[in-house]
Amino acid sequence: MAPDLRAAVREALGRPGPGPVVDDPVDPVEVATRVAWSVLVEPGDAIAGALVDGLGPAHAFEAVLRADDDGVDGLLAQCVEHGVTGTDDTGRFGAALTAALARWSPRLPGVDVLGVLDAAATVGARLLVPGAPGWPEGVGDLGVHAPLVLWARSGGRDRPDVSDGPFDAPTVAVVGSRANTVAGAEAAGEITSRAADAGCTVVSGGAYGIDATAHRVAIAAGATTVAVLAGGIDQLYPAGNVDLLRNVVQCGAVVAESPPGTRPSRWRFLARNRLIAAMADVTVVVEAGARSGALNTAHHAGQLGRTVFAVPGPFASSASVGCHRLVADGRAQLMVHPGDATAEALRVRGGPAPISAATPIAAARTDPEVVRALDALGRRALPVEEVARRSGMSLAETTDALALAQIQGLAQYGVGGWSGVPGG
Numbered sequence: 001m002a003p004d005l006r007a008a009v010r011e012a013l014g015r016p017g018p019g020p021v022v023d024d025p026v027d028p029v030e031v032a033t034r035v036a037w038s039v040l041v042e043p044g045d046a047i048a049g050a051l052v053d054g055l056g057p058a059h060a061f062e063a064v065l066r067a068d069d070d071g072v073d074g075l076l077a078q079c080v081e082h083g084v085t086g087t088d089d090t091g092r093f094g095a096a097l098t099a100a101l102a103r104w105s106p107r108l109p110g111v112d113v114l115g116v117l118d119a120a121a122t123v124g125a126r127l128l129v130p131g132a133p134g135w136p137e138g139v140g141d142l143g144v145h146a147p148l149v150l151w152a153r154s155g156g157r158d159r160p161d162v163s164d165g166p167f168d169a170p171t172v173a174v175v176g177s178r179a180n181t182v183a184g185a186e187a188a189g190e191i192t193s194r195a196a197d198a199g200c201t202v203v204s205g206g207a208y209g210i211d212a213t214a215h216r217v218a219i220a221a222g223a224t225t226v227a228v229l230a231g232g233i234d235q236l237y238p239a240g241n242v243d244l245l246r247n248v249v250q251c252g253a254v255v256a257e258s259p260p261g262t263r264p265s266r267w268r269f270l271a272r273n274r275l276i277a278a279m280a281d282v283t284v285v286v287e288a289g290a291r292s293g294a295l296n297t298a299h300h301a302g303q304l305g306r307t308v309f310a311v312p313g314p315f316a317s318s319a320s321v322g323c324h325r326l327v328a329d330g331r332a333q334l335m336v337h338p339g340d341a342t343a344e345a346l347r348v349r350g351g352p353a354p355i356s357a358a359t360p361i362a363a364a365r366t367d368p369e370v371v372r373a374l375d376a377l378g379r380r381a382l383p384v385e386e387v388a389r390r391s392g393m394s395l396a397e398t399t400d401a402l403a404l405a406q407i408q409g410l411a412q413y414g415v416g417g418w419s420g421v422p423g424g
Helices: 002-013 028-040 046-055 057-070 073-081 090-110 113-122 137-145 182-197 210-220 239-251 266-279 293-303 318-328 340-348 361-365 368-376 384-391 395-407
Strands: 126-128 150-154 171-175 201-204 225-228 252-256 282-285 307-310 411-414 417-420
Touching: 028 046, 028 057, 028 090, 028 113, 046 057, 046 073, 046 090, 046 137, 057 073, 057 090, 073 090, 113 126, 137 266, 171 182, 171 210, 171 266, 171 293, 171 340, 182 201, 182 210, 182 340, 201 210, 201 266, 210 225, 210 239, 225 239, 225 266, 239 252, 266 293, 282 293, 282 318, 282 340, 293 307, 293 318, 307 318, 307 340, 368 384, 368 395, 384 395, 384 417, 395 411
Parallel strands: 171 201, 171 282, 201 225, 225 252, 282 307
Antiparallel strands: 126 150, 150 252, 411 417
């Protein structure tokens, strides 16, 4: 099997044109067998992940082929020898392995690595594998549920290819209801705008509603945005967002875990949500009903130790029930300011949070000099000298305090001098 796979992948990768490219030093046999695995199993299959991690992609796939012919005992013995079973009881793991082989067996005869690569090449997709440029390292936190490969379509004119690393930047996931409210769209837009201004990558699911708003705002801001699909990379879904997803390709990347030709389905949407959570440093749930899929994304993010924010809404709004429940159950932090998620994403990556984008207004008001400057402002614009006189601070202190207040959106400078911002 391995020599055939080696020949297939070398043939596909050696063709001219915009086919799927995998950069050295990734072993072509590993590449090919990972593609084979992605055809064989559904996203997030823990048994497949354990075999690939413990035995290596090629060795594990060949062992599965033999087990399909000869039975599970030989494969189980290899798993025990290499510690694949972990702390599980051998008998229990053996039963899980037997069940896995039963669900994989119908697909084994149809595994066609070269056919999959050809289908990906048709839409100009790039194949990503662990260790290759562009691979989002965060998905490794999923352990045995991590994707075996990813397919990506990216790179428009004057835009970097996915191999240049959209996930190298701090990343914020913005998710929520497909049937969003106007207030929800406004909140999603403001949160995304703050993230975009700070140079963050914005990740979402390409769906109607909040997802689409996040992608559109990121595109309009000239930021990088990534849409994670529930089907194959050639299945831009939903149909009403095809044009939007094509724009995402030009301004970031569309990413899929399943091989080309795979149709979106309910369980694949749920599996897709774990990727959104893992790719992002922070997840924001803008609106979510009681049974919203966005809650599933938040659950995955929480399990991975990622920070989750939930945007509050009206008590009577069914679109906010899920957000309120996340906060009440301690599974999400309350979104107090639209820059909270950006500040946290930058903190996770070790960078300073830009005051203009992320520091909550309450934090600015704790600065005593800012408080004094704001208290000195009146109903009409005042020159800085008058603000200094009223506040009892030096001219330099007043100038610095007003500049900080302006960055925070608490004060503004116009004709006649400084004034407060209504509602600030």
